[in-house]
Amino acid sequence: MKVIDVAATALLVLLPAAPAHAHVVQSGSELRVTQTFSAGEVTLVLPGIAQAPAPLPVSAHAPYPIRLELELRSLTDGGTSTGTVTAGSAAAALQIQHDGPHELRVRAGDEVSVIPFRVVVPEPAGWGMLVDGAALVAGLLLVGSVLATRGSRVLAGGGTAAAAVAITVTLLTPYMSANGAAGAPETGRPYAQARFSTQAEPVTGADFTLSVRLTDGATGRPVDDLAVHHEAMAHLVVTSEDGSVFRHLHPLRTAPGVLAVSLNVARPGRYLAYLEIERQRAGGQLLTGEFHLAGAVLPDTADHDGAGRGAIVPRLSPAVPIAGNPVTIEVDTEGPHQLWLGMPGHLVVRSSDGDRLTHVHATAAGISALRFTVTFPEPGRYLAWVQYAVGDRVITEPFTLEVVR
Ligand SMILES: [Cu+2]
Known part of the structure; x- marks a missing residue:
């Protein structure tokens, strides 16, 4: 019954190795990333591709015609492809040369964000043959073990093992790619630490930048493995202490481990900030911080700020x-x-x-x-x-x- 043990063990070890689909451009699934530029929210859509090289038509969605300059860069060989896209218009005709890690640099005016992602394409036939070969060997071993043992209980067990082998192959085939999409099984990451900061003395009515620097609680290195969840790399809620000001934003990744967003609010005082992140192959985390705004109370800049609390009756x-x-x-x-x-x-x-x-x-x-x-x-x-x-x-x-x- 050794084969059954081996098959079961393989299944247990390999299951957690399936990568999160976040940050991955692959056949059959698109990558949607929402970001908050000072002009407003934009959702970039990268379609999945079935092969490389291939065109990568990147489209932008926003309720206003924001124009973005895009630069796609392969981290494998540094090759680039550039284009521009205007929200609501035709997609930018970028080009993917090969699979592996990439960065998409997005510029709107003087704001720039860099979105890391990985291109995964289906395996070439060679790998499929290797997997099939392994399955064949496992199958032969299984048949051998069944023949070498007596009793119907063993036959039933053999059926379970065969199923386990079949499932393992199915799971492995899309993930065990040459570009390392599966990687070593990892479960969990240390907590990230967040430092929220603004320029000195932001004031009401003037644009300022809220930055969040993320560091790994164990290594102190920048946290740069954010997974796209709910269509953004991070979700940031900013509220004034009294709750009269509320913003739900999707900060730009301006450098490894650094997120930033432009803000402009009408009320001075203490502000509380909450950042929702998910690290790849780890759970979600809520990070909190605060900052202070000087200046006078100005007319409200967003229609939901200030008055209106209690306008709906849940x-x-x-x-x-x-x-x-x-x-x-x-x-x-x-x-x-x-x-x-x-x-x-x-x-x-x-x-x-x-x-x-x-x-x-x-x-x-x-x-x-x-x-x-x-x-x-x-x-x-x-x-x-x-x-x-x-x-x-x-x-x-x-x-x-x-x-x-
Ligand atoms: Cu959000």
């Missing part, structure tokens, strides 16, 4: 949320909702003191309603923001919740 079940128990929250949307960041709707909830932040996704509750389920850990007052897309607009609606013991 339907809660139970009507009074209890700490530790899930509550269902239903809201009506301004029109038929569409997917935004891959989801029908997003709900961001912050404790009034800013110590806790939760981000949950909606299920559709009809064409023009969303349903969320949230569990509040502690009683108290919570500030909530519902976000969804109607047409090409992202709508943000704030409301407040009281959670009892």
Whole structure:
């Protein structure tokens, strides 16, 4: 029965080696990356390709005609391909020469971000033959072991082993590529540490840059293995301490381990920032920081800032949320909702003191309603923001919740 043991062991070891699909351009799946430039949000779409060399038509989606200069660079040989794309117009005709690690440099005016990704193409026939050969050898060994042993129990066991071998081959074939997409099995990474910073003394009404420097908690090296999740490399929520200002942004990767975003807000005071990241082959992490804004109170710069809290009336079940128990929250949307960041709707909830932040996704509750389920850990007052897309607009609606013991 040694073959069965070997097959089972191989399956266990190889399963975690399947790479996350984030950051990978491969046949049958597109890579969508949303980023916040000072002009606004843009989603870049890189289609999957089935072979290399191949054209890589990169398109941009935004509710305004932002123009981006693109430069695709292979990290294997330094070869480049350049083009421009305007949101809503024809795709940029970039060219992929071969598989492996690449960077896409995106420039909008004087803002530049660099998106790392890997091109994975289906294996050439040679590798397939090797896999088939291994399966054949395993099969022969299996048959040998079955013949050498007696009893129907062994035959049943042999069937299990054959299935295990078959599954292993299926999993391996797309992943065990020559360009190392699978790599060594790894599970988990040390926590990332984040340092949030702004230029000296940002003031209301003036553009400033919020930067986040990510370092690995164990090695101190820049964290540069962010996985695209929910269509962005990182999701950043910025709120004023009183909750009157809210931004959900997707910072640009300006250097290894450095994310940056341009901001302009109308209210001075203390601001709290929350960054959601996922490292490749690791779980998600929420990193927090704060900064301070000087200056006078100005007219609101975003339609959901300031006034408007309480403008929508969510339907809660139970009507009074209890700490530790899930509550269902239903809201009506301004029109038929569409997917935004891959989801029908997003709900961001912050404790009034800013110590806790939760981000949950909606299920559709009809064409023009969303349903969320949230569990509040502690009683108290919570500030909530519902976000969804109607047409090409992202709508943000704030409301407040009281959670009892
Ligand atoms: Cu986001």
